[in-house]
Amino acid sequence: MAAEPRPAPGPADAAEPEILTGSGAILRSLEKLGITDVFGLPGGAIMPFYDELMSDKGIRHILVRHEQGAGHAAEGYASASGRPGVAIATSGPGATNLVTAIADAHMDSVPLIAITGQVFSTVMGTDAFQEVDIVGITMPITKHSFLVRRPEDIPATMAAAYHIATTGRPGPVLVDVTKDAQQNSAPFIWPPKVDLPGYRPVTKAHGKQIHAAAQLLVESKKPVFYVGGGVVRSRASAELKELVELTGAPVVTTLMARGAFPDSHDQHLGMPGMHGAVTAVLGLQESDLIISLGARFDDRVTGKVSDFAPHAKVVHVDIDPAEISKIRTADVPIVGDAREVIVDLIDAFKKAAEKQTPDYSDWWSRLELLRTQYPLGYTPTDDGLLSPQWVIERIGELTGPEGVYAAGVGQHQMWAAQFIKYERPNSWLNSGGAGTMGYAVPAAMGAKVAQPDRVVWAIDGDGCFQMTNQELATCTINNIPIKVAIINNSSLGMVRQWQTLFYDGRHSFTDLQAGEQQAFIPDFVKMGEAYGALSIRVTKPEEVDDAIKLALETNDRPVVIDFIVSRDAMVWPMVPQGATNSAIQYARNHAPQWEEE
Numbered sequence: 001m002a003a004e005p006r007p008a009p010g011p012a013d014a015a016e017p018e019i020l021t022g023s024g025a026i027l028r029s030l031e032k033l034g035i036t037d038v039f040g041l042p043g044g045a046i047m048p049f050y051d052e053l054m055s056d057k058g059i060r061h062i063l064v065r066h067e068q069g070a071g072h073a074a075e076g077y078a079s080a081s082g083r084p085g086v087a088i089a090t091s092g093p094g095a096t097n098l099v100t101a102i103a104d105a106h107m108d109s110v111p112l113i114a115i116t117g118q119v120f121s122t123v124m125g126t127d128a129f130q131e132v133d134i135v136g137i138t139m140p141i142t143k144h145s146f147l148v149r150r151p152e153d154i155p156a157t158m159a160a161a162y163h164i165a166t167t168g169r170p171g172p173v174l175v176d177v178t179k180d181a182q183q184n185s186a187p188f189i190w191p192p193k194v195d196l197p198g199y200r201p202v203t204k205a206h207g208k209q210i211h212a213a214a215q216l217l218v219e220s221k222k223p224v225f226y227v228g229g230g231v232v233r234s235r236a237s238a239e240l241k242e243l244v245e246l247t248g249a250p251v252v253t254t255l256m257a258r259g260a261f262p263d264s265h266d267q268h269l270g271m272p273g274m275h276g277a278v279t280a281v282l283g284l285q286e287s288d289l290i291i292s293l294g295a296r297f298d299d300r301v302t303g304k305v306s307d308f309a310p311h312a313k314v315v316h317v318d319i320d321p322a323e324i325s326k327i328r329t330a331d332v333p334i335v336g337d338a339r340e341v342i343v344d345l346i347d348a349f350k351k352a353a354e355k356q357t358p359d360y361s362d363w364w365s366r367l368e369l370l371r372t373q374y375p376l377g378y379t380p381t382d383d384g385l386l387s388p389q390w391v392i393e394r395i396g397e398l399t400g401p402e403g404v405y406a407a408g409v410g411q412h413q414m415w416a417a418q419f420i421k422y423e424r425p426n427s428w429l430n431s432g433g434a435g436t437m438g439y440a441v442p443a444a445m446g447a448k449v450a451q452p453d454r455v456v457w458a459i460d461g462d463g464c465f466q467m468t469n470q471e472l473a474t475c476t477i478n479n480i481p482i483k484v485a486i487i488n489n490s491s492l493g494m495v496r497q498w499q500t501l502f503y504d505g506r507h508s509f510t511d512l513q514a515g516e517q518q519a520f521i522p523d524f525v526k527m528g529e530a531y532g533a534l535s536i537r538v539t540k541p542e543e544v545d546d547a548i549k550l551a552l553e554t555n556d557r558p559v560v561i562d563f564i565v566s567r568d569a570m571v572w573p574m575v576p577q578g579a580t581n582s583a584i585q586y587a588r589n590h591a592p593q594w595e596e597e
Helices: 022-032 044-053 067-081 099-108 134-141 151-166 179-183 207-219 229-233 237-247 278-286 338-355 361-373 388-399 411-419 440-450 462-468 471-477 493-502 524-530 541-553
Strands: 018-021 037-040 060-063 085-089 112-118 144-148 172-178 185-188 223-227 251-253 268-270 289-293 313-318 332-335 404-407 456-461 483-488 534-538 559-564
Touching: 018 022, 022 044, 022 151, 022 179, 022 185, 037 067, 037 440, 044 085, 044 112, 044 172, 044 179, 060 440, 060 471, 067 085, 067 099, 067 112, 067 440, 067 462, 067 471, 099 112, 099 134, 099 172, 112 134, 112 151, 112 179, 134 144, 134 172, 144 151, 151 172, 151 179, 151 185, 172 179, 207 289, 207 313, 207 332, 207 338, 223 237, 223 278, 229 237, 229 338, 237 338, 251 278, 268 278, 278 361, 289 338, 388 404, 388 411, 388 456, 388 483, 388 541, 404 411, 404 440, 411 456, 411 483, 411 493, 440 456, 440 462, 440 471, 440 483, 456 462, 462 483, 483 524, 524 534, 524 559, 534 541, 541 559
Parallel strands: 037 060, 037 085, 085 112, 112 172, 144 172, 223 251, 223 289, 251 268, 289 313, 313 332, 404 456, 456 483, 483 559, 534 559
Antiparallel strands: 018 185
């Protein structure tokens, strides 16, 4: 999803380089790279840069209430727009507060540039005030982490950070700049010379491997396209649709790939995985060929790896060679950018199909039978409280596919992935790999900054919401009118579900209300109002649509809707952790029984 740096004319392009402070060089580099929005929080070690930023009119700075919010906002910005997000923090705790978001971006391949201040280089290593080795801390969770001690090194470092974050497999890059490097001056030379020995991402795949994959496609009887987030990051959705329609084979889209292929398309089987659609899960399990495009065979998809799709050959396409055969050995490994590989595979399949026409008719009969027998659905609640699945479904239906939906982590995340229909890429934002509670509100905020003309929902749980709701203040003050739907079951719902199923109903420390549910501690309506948001509580089915419509009509401030839902609702289907996908349960105590065709 590389975004081309946007050149900008200026004094630095003159014959005599302009002399800038290191802070000025950071700012000028961001401008040259086309960055228009950043999220951050000032502090002592980054103060010189903030002093410089104050006078700049070309870059919008969003002052967050917590550095983790800056990181997730930058992630949401990147995931909704395809442009890299930028988060800024000071040294010590400011930098470490970014770590969760950096790790999240690393797991989900989000292009993120984190800029942190560092203590003076002369006192580094002395345990100076707010000194933390953030480069060392983040090295395992970034594509690269830079430490800058001299102002003359800043332009090349910033250009390198941008290049690394946005090319190959996208991901986070950290730039840690000492305070003296920010204060001292040096000539600003642009474009700088960027030398990254050994960093040569492969985008064009080997032709022999492409033809081998095409041949397997025409020979197979039960193929499945297994589509991951890499297709979204490489902006390959249009090419994917062409390939899938050309071949006639079914497709599944992972949690990170929702929207990469339209949910409404007949060839889409749904989402695979622990809480995937039965047809998608068993489609992979019973296939004889898996064409993996930008997916990494995550444990939530494979279940028990040794029993995963035991009769399938694997074509594994990924831009990161480290992912190929890491979990499931690939019969045809293909290193390359998903979009370029798909384009080549289209041509190769056309040629292969001229000699041998594939026949998937029996396979589709099997899949249609599964689709009929096990449609995605839910059981209405019997305790008088709202069905969370229905609430989320109505949000999606009333908002439509042009909206952006950011989810926290837990039951509401799975329901949002299941019951909202996604028709386009970059419309579904969530913390997939890291599973970070507190992601939704700041990510929605970042998405709204990147896509101001779209409706942006944060679909959150009452547990997640209490981790980062302070960013509502940021939204109100900066005119970022997101909509927040709190799916309030008064508990840590997914943990509670597991305790119900696997711990004999011992609900250990998962109830968030001290007494009766009506106690409302905290009162999210009062909290939302305190932050300047239009705030509503919904307890009855007849109130749901009116509340959602009011939220959609309100664009002068954030909206918070507290939906009071049943705490006994569960996410189904489900593959128990460590079990084979063949043991998927369609509902509680209901494992599908089917006969081999």
